[in-house]
Structures are given as structure tokens and as C-alpha cells.
Amino acid sequence: MAKNDIKILMAKDGIENSHQIDVAMKHGAYSALKKALKMENTAITSEVKTSGVRGRGGAGFPAGIKWGFMPIGDRKKKPNYVVVNADESEPGTFKDRWLIEKDPHMLIEGIIITSYAVEAHVAYIYIRGEYYKQALILEKAIEEAYAKGFLGKNILGSGFDLELTVHRGAGAYICGEETALLNSLEGRRGYPRIKPPYFPAAIGVFMCPTLVNNVETIANVPWIIENGGEAFSEIGKPNNTGTKLLSVSGHVNLPGVYEVPLGLNLMTLINDYCGGIRDGHKLKAVIPGGSSMPVLKAEECDVDMDFDALKNAGSSLGSGGVIVMDETTCMVDVCLNLLKFYAHESCGQCTPCREGMPWMARMLQRIKSGEGRPEDIELVLNVADYVGGDIDFSRGKLGKTICALGEAGSWPTIALIKKYRDEFEHFCKNHEPLIKRDKSIKTPKNAIAEVVAT
Amino acid sequence: MTVEFSDKAKEKFDHLLTRYPNKRAALLPVLHLAQAEFGGWVSPEAIKYIAELLDLTELDVHDTMSFYTMYYNQPMGKFVVEVCHTLSCELMGASTVVDHLENKLGIKMGETSDDGLFSLRKGECLGSCGTAPMMRVNFDYYENLNADKLDKIIDLLREKA
Numbered sequence: 252m253a254k255n256d257i258k259i260l261m262a263k264d265g266i267e268n269s270h271q272i273d274v275a276m277k278h279g280a281y282s283a284l285k286k287a288l289k290m291e292n293t294a295i296t297s298e299v300k301t302s303g304v305r306g307r308g309g310a311g312f313p314a315g316i317k318w319g320f321m322p323i324g325d326r327k328k329k330p331n332y333v334v335v336n337a338d339e340s341e342p343g344t345f346k347d348r349w350l351i352e353k354d355p356h357m358l359i360e361g362i363i364i365t366s367y368a369v370e371a372h373v374a375y376i377y378i379r380g381e382y383y384k385q386a387l388i389l390e391k392a393i394e395e396a397y398a399k400g401f402l403g404k405n406i407l408g409s410g411f412d413l414e415l416t417v418h419r420g421a422g423a424y425i426c427g428e429e430t431a432l433l434n435s436l437e438g439r440r441g442y443p444r445i446k447p448p449y450f451p452a453a454i455g456v457f458m459c460p461t462l463v464n465n466v467e468t469i470a471n472v473p474w475i476i477e478n479g480g481e482a483f484s485e486i487g488k489p490n491n492t493g494t495k496l497l498s499v500s501g502h503v504n505l506p507g508v509y510e511v512p513l514g515l516n517l518m519t520l521i522n523d524y525c526g527g528i529r530d531g532h533k534l535k536a537v538i539p540g541g542s543s544m545p546v547l548k549a550e551e552c553d554v555d556m557d558f559d560a561l562k563n564a565g566s567s568l569g570s571g572g573v574i575v576m577d578e579t580t581c582m583v584d585v586c587l588n589l590l591k592f593y594a595h596e597s598c599g600q601c602t603p604c605r606e607g608m609p610w611m612a613r614m615l616q617r618i619k620s621g622e623g624r625p626e627d628i629e630l631v632l633n634v635a636d637y638v639g640g641d642i643d644f645s646r647g648k649l650g651k652t653i654c655a656l657g658e659a660g661s662w663p664t665i666a667l668i669k670k671y672r673d674e675f676e677h678f679c680k681n682h683e684p685l686i687k688r689d690k691s692i693k694t695p696k697n698a699i700a701e702v703v704a705t
Numbered sequence: 706m707t708v709e710f711s712d713k714a715k716e717k718f719d720h721l722l723t724r725y726p727n728k729r730a731a732l733l734p735v736l737h738l739a740q741a742e743f744g745g746w747v748s749p750e751a752i753k754y755i756a757e758l759l760d761l762t763e764l765d766v767h768d769t770m771s772f773y774t775m776y777y778n779q780p781m782g783k784f785v786v787e788v789c790h791t792l793s794c795e796l797m798g799a800s801t802v803v804d805h806l807e808n809k810l811g812i813k814m815g816e817t818s819d820d821g822l823f824s825l826r827k828g829e830c831l832g833s834c835g836t837a838p839m840m841r842v843n844f845d846y847y848e849n850l851n852a853d854k855l856d857k858i859i860d861l862l863r864e865k866a
């Protein structure tokens with residue numbers, strides 16, 4: 252395994268029963284909380300600002316700055332809320348699940364410190380409905396934390412109160428978008444809200460100021476308080492500080508969740524961490540940041556895995572979901588697969604997204620069934636322009652839809668067609684794929700062999 | 706059929722209400738509770754019952770419920786088998802998993818077997834991409850699937866039924 256393996260988020264990897272409070276506390280859990288409760292709450296926000304930690308949910312917005320938008324002290328006129336985004340439904344992403352299963356107490360500790368910093372006395376963890384077992388783990392961990400006096404009234408004698416509740420979603424990708432999530436938390440359809448306000452810190456859940464952060468973002472907080480924002484800022488690269496959990500899936504020998512310093516080279520990740528491409532095959536492409544982000548061709552994969560480097564490469568770190576594809580992959584199939592997903596997950600509020608996604612999916616379906624016409628390729632691109640355009644603004648236009656689901660569907664579509672146009676053209680001209688689809692079941696080297704229900 | 710929570714469910718319900726500043730916010734958890742209590746789906750009677758409990762209209766409840774894929778408005782098989790067919794799973798052979806299950810169970814995606822045991826559906830990324838291909842059976846995830854494992858799982862479920 253590669254050097255400079257600093258572990259912030261996966262420090263308890265390999266420790267048995269690390270989800271139990273006694274085990275977690277033996278390995279340092281809740282010591283940062285004790286320190287934090289003796290600090291001024293503004294000093295905590297300052298540390299988080301100094302750390303430079305950027306949101307791990309997809310957009311990479313600096314967490315400390317977002318915390319600073321919350322009205323505290325004299326500016327606080329209504330109750331403040333903290334909401335943790337554990338919806339994790341961006342295809343290719345499964346790292347929050349790891350954190351919840353293995354280290355729920357790090358997350359809970361982070362939530363308590365965060366709530367103390369932004370003066371919230373009620374916090375929710377919004378977890379996707381399918382993560383039922385993970386919700387049970389969290390509920391058990393929360394119960395343990397209440398019993399130890401880390402939650403509830405007058406936490407550790409500090410005078411600070413916090414109530415924490417797990418709220419289960421019920422199957423809808425869009426509820427990961429923070430304003431849809433807030434509607435869902437209020438018992439409504441998961442419809443994204445019209446912006447402005449751009450941040451729920453102005454108007455969030457129950458019409459009150461709300462801080463929404465991803466699980467991984469919050470999980471970094473105890474370490475930052477324990478070791479200082481300065482120490483955190485020295486990990487990774489300038490403006491891209493700290494480590495990142497990468498969820499690696501697809502055609503590698505060892506898929507899984509890896510904690511790496513931001514800025515690790517993508518090829519190092521694939522070869523040194525993930526055991527390379529599955530036996531005897533060649534790398535063809537990588538989606539580096541969850542399915543909504545533009546694909547990188549093999550020759551573009553000599554790139555650093557951080558926010559800025561991937562942006563410069565024409566893609567994005569997004570959620571850190573790394574989907575690796577070998578040469579047996581048909582890109583027309585990939586495009587259709589993703590478009591079907593976005594067509595299914597469109598909430599239906601905005602016409603470009605509601606109509607455009609299924610329209611593109613139907614055109615791809617037609618190409619795939621051998622009835623595509625050469626002009627269909629331009630037609631798909633044209634529709635994509637109307638839905639969300641391209642990531643570099645070179646075509647179409649951003650902001651045609653209330654939320655970024657439009658872009659989430661159009662960016663990968665445009666990239667796939669631009670970079671693998673020959674495959675689409677071949678299909679339309681010859682009515683058969685250039686790369687014949689490999690439907691066989693593949694078994695990575697670290698596969699679970701037994702039948703177990705997890 | 707009259708619909709009413711058991712005493713244990715009532716206790717859970719009362720606790721849920723204490724966790725939110727208003728009743729409507731408890732709607733998602735109450736729908737989950739109702740589905741678990743009333744035979745794995747939410748009937749029109751259950752909707753009426755929930756609406757009364759939460760001071761909502763039946764339309765409010767239906768409006769919210771119909772947005773989400775995990776609430777069922779019709780009876781389902783004892784085992785709801787949801788196969789992920791999103792990209793990472795597809796790359797690892799999800800469509801072969803689908804074919805295998807359709808053959809084994811003698812039903813197509815979207816159908817329920819005649820004995821009422823299995824409902825087969827396609828699901829979207831379930832957060833198991835690193836252990837693809839995978840499927841969800843009610844609240845259990847089965848990962849790194851292959852033909853052999855699928856056969857074993859279905860046999861196991863049949864035994865359990």
C-alpha cells in the first residue's frame with residue numbers, strides 16, 4: 252500500500268465492534284467533544300475555516316464559510332437546525348455507508364460539535380430509506396451517546412442541549428439535493444426549492460436557519476478540533492485540504508472505500524490501492540466523482556484526485572465515486588444506463604429535466620436497438636444543451652432547472668458522446684455496437700464468497 | 706377492515722411525534738411504521754388512518770407517499786427482491802442477475818409470483834457499488850452476486866417463508 256497513509260476518517264478500520272461506544276471511546280471518541288465544549292463556539296468555526304475543509308457531498312463548498320452564514324448570538328432570531336445529509340444516492344458512491352457502519356460515533360461527535368458551533372439544539376440525520384440497517388446502527392449509537400450524557404440536556408455539564416434524530420427517506424435520489432431533502436424532512440414530496448435563498452442558512456427546514464452538511468464533512472470535525480485546523484490544512488494540497496474517502500467500483504481487482512490524501516494521482520489509486528484493472532484487461536475510462544460527472548478517457552487519467560485538478564481536467568471530484576471501466580465497456584450502453592437513471596429520478600417539476608431526460612433515454616434506446624439514424628447523435632446533444640449544457644459552459648446553459656439534476660444528467664451525456672463519438676456513430680451507421688457488450692457476472696478479488704445478508 | 710396500530714406501534718408513534726416541531730414532519734416515519742404494521746403495504750384505509758392521526762387530509766398523505774418508491778400502494782410479495790441495475794452493477798453483470806432471477810422465479814421484472822412469495826423489481830444504485838452486482842431483499846442486502854449465490858439465496862428464502 253502506498254505511503255503517506257494518514258487516516259482521519261478510517262482510523263478505526265479493522266477494529267472489531269468499532270461501532271460500539273465503549274470500543275470507540277477506547278480509541279479516542281468524544282475527546283474532541285470535551286475539548287470543544289470548553290471553547291467559544293466562534294473559535295470552533297474559526298478552526299473549521301482554518302482547516303479549509305470543503306464539503307464532501309459534491310459541490311466542495313468550504314464548510315467553515317457555510318457555518319459562518321448561520322445566524323448566531325444576537326443575530327439568532329429563530330431556532331437553528333443542523334441536518335446531516337446521509338442520503339448517499341449518487342451512483343458509484345458508498346463511503347458514507349462505511350462511516351455509518353464502522354464509526355457512527357465519530358459522526359455523532361461531529362454533529363454535536365457542529366451544533367454547538369452554530370447554536371442548534373435540534374439536529375437530524377437524513378438517511379436514505381434503503382440504508383435501513385445503517386439507520387438502526389445510528390439509532391443504537393445515538394441511544395448510547397444519550398446514556399453517556401453526550402446528547403440531551405446540559406451535555407457534560409456545559410449547559411448546551413442537543414436532540415438528535417435519525418430520519419429515514421423512502422427511495423428518491425433527488426432527496427440528496429439539500430432543499431429537496433428539507434422538504435422530505437418536513438413530510439412532503441422531495442421537490443427541490445427555488446433559489447434564492449441559495450443557502451438553507453437563510454431559510455431552511457421549518458422556515459428556520461439550517462446548516463446542511465454531508466456525513467463525511469461532519470465526520471472530519473472531531474479530528475479538526477482535536478488536532479487543529481492548521482494541521483488539517485497541511486494534509487492534501489492547498490485549497491484541497493485533508494483526506495477524501497473514495498468509493499471505487501467497476502473493473503478493478505479490489506473495489507472498495509479508500510481514504511487518501513486529496514491530490515492522490517488517479518492511476519496510483521487504481522494500480523497501487525485497487526490492484527489494477529481486472530485480470531488482463533485494459534483501462535478504458537473512469538468517471539471520477541459519481542455518475543453525474545464527465546467521464547475521463549484512459550489517457551486523461553494521469554490526474555490528481557482533488558477539486559481543482561479534476562475541474563481543470565474538465566470533470567469534477569463530486570462525491571468521490573470512482574467508476575472504473577475496461578475496454579469491454581460499450582459507451583452507448585453506459586450513456587443509456589445513466590440516462591435511464593436520471594429520467595427515473597427527475598422529480599418532474601421542471602420541463603427541461605422531466606421531458607429532456609426521458610427523451611434522450613428513448614433516443615439512446617433507439618440507437619441501441621439498431622434503429623438509430625446518424626442525425627440522432629446531434630439531436631441528443633441538442634436536447635442535452637437544453638437540459639443542463641456542458642460542465643465547461645461551452646454549450647447549452649446552466650440553470651435551466653430548479654436544481655442541478657439537469658446538469659447531473661447532461662454533463663455525463665455530453666462528455667460520453669464527445670469523447671466516444673465513434674462508438675455512437677458506428678452504432679447509428681451499422682446498427683450494431685462497435686464494442687460488443689459483455690454481460691457476464693464479474694467477481695473481483697475481494698468479493699464476499701459466502702451468502703450473507705448485510 | 707379496520708386499521709389500527711398495535712400498542713407497541715402506538716408507543717413508537719407517540720415517541721416519533723416528540724422528535725419533530727410539527728405533526729406533518731412525522732409523516733415519512735409514520736408511513737414506514739404503517740407499512741411494517743399493516744402487511745407490507747399502505748392501503749387506502751391506512752392512508753385515512755394516518756391522515757387522522759397527523760391532522761392531515763388523505764390527499765396530503767397520498768401526495769407525499771406517491772413520491773417515494775419504498776411505499777407500496779398494493780400488496781407485495783413476502784420478499785421484495787430489488788436488483789440494482791445502475792452503472793456500477795451493470796458493469797459487473799447486473800443484467801445477467803436479472804435474467805437468472807426471472808428464469809429461476811418464473812416471473813418478469815415488476816411481477817409477483819403466484820404463491821405470493823416474491824416480487825421482482827429493478828432498483829437504482831443502492832450504495833453497494835463496490836460489492837456489485839447486488840440486490841436488496843426487503844431490508845437485507847446481498848452483494849457480490851453470482852448464479853450459484855442467487856440459487857442459494859432463493860432456496861434459503863423459500864425455506865424461511
Ligand SMILES: Cc1cc2nc3c(=O)[nH]c(=O)nc-3n(C[C@H](O)[C@H](O)[C@H](O)COP(=O)(O)O)c2cc1C
Nearest residue numbers: 306307308336338339340427428429464465468655
Ligand atoms: C441531484 C443532487 C443530488 C445530491 N445528492 C447528494 C447526496 O446524496 N449526498 C450529499 O451529501 N449531497 C448531495 N447533493 C449535494 C447537496 O445538495 C448539498 O450540497 C450537500 O449536502 C452539502 O453538504 P456539504 O457542503 O458538506 O457537501 C446532491 C445535489 C444534487 C443537485
Ligand code: FES
Nearest residue numbers: 789794831833834
Ligand atoms: S450501482 Fe448498484 S449499488 Fe451502486
